[in-house]
Amino acid sequence: MRKSGFWFIYLLLVIVQLLLNNFLRVSPYLMLSILPVMVLCIPIRVNTTATMFIAFATGLVIDLLSEGLLGLNALALVPVALLRNSIIRLIFGTELFARNEDFSPQRNGFGKVLLGVFIAHALYLAIYVWVDAAGMRPFSFNAIRFAVSLVAGVLVSLPTLGLLAPDPRR
DSSP, X not given: OOHHHHHHHHHHHXXXXXXXXXXXXXXXXXXXXXXXXXXXXXOTTSOXXXXXXXXXXXXXXXXXXXXXXXXXXXXXXXXXXXXXXXXXXXXXXXXXXXXXXXXXXXXXXXXXXHHHHHHHHHXXXXXXXHHHHTTOSOHHHHHHHHHHHHHHHHHHHHHHHHHHSOOTTO
């Protein structure tokens, strides 16, 4: 995918996330987010510092334009951006960095990509749920919210993954 095409889709997905936050509040136990997979799919040629700034700006825009605590999404997304390269190395090895190519489910395997998305979502939600609760909610509520949001978030992220990490052979 060309550079400009990725960033256009990224901006459209920010709008989709805003719509999810503002109009799809199903339950206090469920928080749908595609933000971790969006950060995970930022091209490898973008360095970690720039990725952290992009994640912070994305989270801040979401926080400013939707209901919720200001800075909460930004706080939860920056560690995902910081550990993005480590997650990619852990799952796919170092060959993607050596060839300077992005991952895709078609080339690298759906199971591996799903594992990477799962790890990114788990990290994001662990921070988000912990900070959002601020010691005021019981552990059982937070655990259920984490588990339900993790499963739903990974499932909702699959179409996003198809948009941001398409098959490079096409």
